[in-house]
Amino acid sequence: MSQLVIQIDDKSYLNATNKTPKQVIKNLQITLNNNEFVCLVGPSGCGKTTLLNILANLDTQFSGSIELQPKHIPPKVGYVFQNPRLLPWRTVRENIQLAADARPETLDFLLEIMGLAAEKESYPEHLSLGMSRRVSIIRAFATDPDLLLMDEPFVSLDPPTSRLVRQLLIDLWTKRAHKVLFVTHDLREAITLADRLIFLSTNPMSVISEVAVTIPRNERSQEMKIEQFRQQLFIDYPQIAELL
Numbered sequence: 001m002s003q004l005v006i007q008i009d010d011k012s013y014l015n016a017t018n019k020t021p022k023q024v025i026k027n028l029q030i031t032l033n034n035n036e037f038v039c040l041v042g043p044s045g046c047g048k049t050t051l052l053n054i055l056a057n058l059d060t061q062f063s064g065s066i067e068l069q070p071k072h073i074p075p076k077v078g079y080v081f082q083n084p085r086l087l088p089w090r091t092v093r094e095n096i097q098l099a100a101d102a103r104p105e106t107l108d109f110l111l112e113i114m115g116l117a118a119e120k121e122s123y124p125e126h127l128s129l130g131m132s133r134r135v136s137i138i139r140a141f142a143t144d145p146d147l148l149l150m151d152e153p154f155v156s157l158d159p160p161t162s163r164l165v166r167q168l169l170i171d172l173w174t175k176r177a178h179k180v181l182f183v184t185h186d187l188r189e190a191i192t193l194a195d196r197l198i199f200l201s202t203n204p205m206s207v208i209s210e211v212a213v214t215i216p217r218n219e220r221s222q223e224m225k226i227e228q229f230r231q232q233l234f235i236d237y238p239q240i241a242e243l244l
């Protein structure tokens, strides 16, 4: 059992013209529990991608710490970007294996759950956007990360496809649980997926509220339940209305 403890005291960018620093994140504290699925909800431009890039070690220019505890070691991270970023000259299988040296049975298991077993030797140009998104999710899971980062991975999918991919993601996460940090600006999507919602402020970004989603997972396909929960959130936490 491990927790991921995120503490970012300061993240600033230098203004390109006058070189003055602009603080994007200030005193942000988030703790992720074992196998927990957490959705980050905040306005566009508040610093969510900046946070994910720091967690993925793509950006080291910040003050603070990110540690798996109790061991106090950096986490192994999988990252699902908005754009699937598949190599067009590689097959589905090769795209996944380039990122993770997964055993053939692991690869087959992941492809099977995500409904892509028949596409194993296909090239990305033959896949729909929804399929490509599923390949990028498998690629991230195949690395067996301590932490899976997902940056609005279902943007621009049509509603039936995003429902399907969300359900497949949860099926996969249920079987191979990891800590997931999922960025979305879609509150219904967040309620459908998350164990816990974290609402973020802008200028600079910090945590406004944390809310556990209490709807049982086997009732999350009922849109009525999601909508009731969403309406209640606005009553209990009126400050979140301006974030969305």
Ligand code: ADP
Residues within 6 Å of the ligand: 013, 014, 024, 042, 043, 044, 045, 046, 047, 048, 049, 050, 051
């Ligand atoms: P979000 O993902 O929540 O939309 P971002 O993390 O992309 O927000 O951006 C947060 C803020 O930091 C924005 O004001 C953005 O313009 C600024 N920003 C992001 N990347 C850079 C950069 N490389 N240099 C300067 N400013 C940046």
